[in-house]
Amino acid sequence: xxxxxxxxxxxxxxxxxVVSAQDAEPTADVSELGTGANRISFWNxxxxxxxxxxxxxxxxxxxxxxxxxxxxxxxxxNTLYAKLQxxxxxxxxxxxxxxxxxxxxxxxxxxxxKDLGPWYTSGGGWFPDDDISAITMSGMSYEGVTYxxxxxxxxxxxxxxxxxxxxxxxxxxxxxxxxxxxGWVALFxxxxxxxxxxxxxxxxxxxSNVVQWGYAVGEWPRVNFLGALAGHGGSMVSxxxxxxxxxxxxxxxxxxxTVDLVYTYNVSPAPAGYDSWAAWGAGTLAVIPTGTWFRxxxxxxxxxxxxxxxxxxxxxxxxxxxxxxxxxxxxxxxDKLAAVETLVRWVSENQVAWAGSGQVPARLSAQAALDPxxxxxxxxxxxxxxxxxxxxxxxxxxxxxxAALDPxLDAALNNLYSVEEALxxxxxxxxxxxxxxx
Numbered sequence: 063x064x065x066x067x068x069x070x071x072x073x074x075x076x077x078x079x080v081v082s083a084q085d086a087e088p089t090a091d092v093s094e095l096g097t098g099a100n101r102i103s104f105w106n107x108x109x110x111x112x113x114x115x116x117x118x119x120x121x122x123x124x125x126x127x128x129x130x131x132x133x134x135x136x137x138x139x140n141t142l143y144a145k146l147q148x149x150x151x152x153x154x155x156x157x158x159x160x161x162x163x164x165x166x167x168x169x170x171x172x173x174x175x176k177d178l179g180p181w182y183t184s185g186g187g188w189f190p191d192d193d194i195s196a197i198t199m200s201g202m203s204y205e206g207v208t209y210x211x212x213x214x215x216x217x218x219x220x221x222x223x224x225x226x227x228x229x230x231x232x233x234x235x236x237x238x239x240x241x242x243x244x245g246w247v248a249l250f251x252x253x254x255x256x257x258x259x260x261x262x263x264x265x266x267x268x269x270s271n272v273v274q275w276g277y278a279v280g281e282w283p284r285v286n287f288l289g290a291l292a293g294h295g296g297s298m299v300s301x302x303x304x305x306x307x308x309x310x311x312x313x314x315x316x317x318x319x320t321v322d323l324v325y326t327y328n329v330s331p332a333p334a335g336y337d338s339w340a341a342w343g344a345g346t347l348a349v350i351p352t353g354t355w356f357r358x359x360x361x362x363x364x365x366x367x368x369x370x371x372x373x374x375x376x377x378x379x380x381x382x383x384x385x386x387x388x389x390x391x392x393x394x395x396x397d398k399l400a401a402v403e404t405l406v407r408w409v410s411e412n413q414v415a416w417a418g419s420g421q422v423p424a425r426l427s428a429q430a431a432l433d434p435x436x437x438x439x440x441x442x443x444x445x446x447x448x449x450x451x452x453x454x455x456x457x458x459x460x461x462x463x464x465a466a467l468d469p470x471l472d473a474a475l476n477n478l479y480s481v482e483e484a485l486x487x488x489x490x491x492x493x494x495x496x497x498x499x500x
Contacts, residue, residue, distance in 0.1 A: 067218030096124030163201030217383025
């Protein structure tokens with residue numbers, strides 16, 4: 063345990079050196095809910111509308127449990143990782159926190175997470191093991207110990223602007239979504255318009271004067287790439303976990319297709335300087351690849367839209383998804399532990415309300431209880447995750463691997479490096495990280 067905390071302290075020092083070279087740490091959004099004497103501190107990274115939904119649920123929880131009060135801190139994810147590690151080193155972690163399933167191995171390897179196996183029915187507890195999918199369950203454990211309780215499955219699909227589709231004479235039915243990359247390109251071409259009203263299939267199309275884009279590649283390129291990589295039969299790391307494979311033939315094909323959407327087919331702007339959410343709100347973007355969390359924002363824009371399945375790049379459909387996961391510090395005991403367990407259980411048993419955030423409840427019974435009229439995107443995308451979802455990669459160095467991959471993807475998409483240069487650069491750095499982590 064001491065050795066693990068020393069390793070953690072070194073990592074925190076390194077993170078601090080990085081943060082000191084960047085802008086000031088973003089201010090956390092702090093809310094104090096309830097007045098009960100048993101006070102729980104709760105940290106999470108839900109900075110979007112999903113955080114608002116969760117705080118609304120917590121407000122209801124403290125109303126029903128007046129002996130408990132909650133201080134929530136909503137902290138941008140990258141800042142949260144570093145702040146949480148520093149809190150463990152200082153011996154002052156929050157009473158409960160929410161990360162992604164992919165971070166379970168890293169924090170469990172530090173020896174700072176509480177074993178939550180006794181909370182599962184298989185361990186004599188209340189959380190039904192058989193009420194979540196096998197792939198979600200696989201993300202809750204590290205070296206045979208269960209450290210997490212899943213809140214949701216959140217991941218990728220696309221939203222379409224139905225008015226722009228109808229104006230182009232295109233079907234808005236998800237059942238009519240293209241089933242291969244060429245079909246998606248043809249769709250995007252019909253939805254990309256220049257100032258003269260020509261679409262991208264026209265010989266008179268002016269690619270330098272586009273007023274409506276069919277697609278946009280710039281939102282979270284990494285998760286789009288990981289889904290496309292899987293669609294070509296590839297993976298970020300080899301099955302035995304020892305070799306980085308982003309620069310495989312599958313990786314090259316997946317990233318090249320994405321780059322070609324910008325520079326060959328002219329159906330997407332380059333990412334630099336382009337805000338896809340703002341463009342969607344302005345009605346100048348027809349298809350946006352985004353996540354389950356987009357639901358509430360989409361409803362505020364006044365643009366008519368609906369969720370569709372993720373773009374198909376390779377031979378098989380594939381889409382990235384993750385799981386927001388409750389975790390506890392190893393030393394939590396007594397009244398605090400009892401209050402946190404009551405909280406986590408209450409939220410878990412009210413996951414239908416959590417669907418209001420746009421996310422897909424982790425519990426299968428909650429998914430089955432969703433009303434199709436009110437939760438069409440949750441149902442559609444949730445089914446896609448079950449059918450062909452690729453769970454976010456988890457290892458003791460996940461965040462380091464992503465930090466090496468992200469800038470190379472950006473460089474390729476902004477035409478600074480070739481696809482081969484970008485992925486080879488990423489693979490070299492990622493392999494060093496993986497080797498060091500063992």
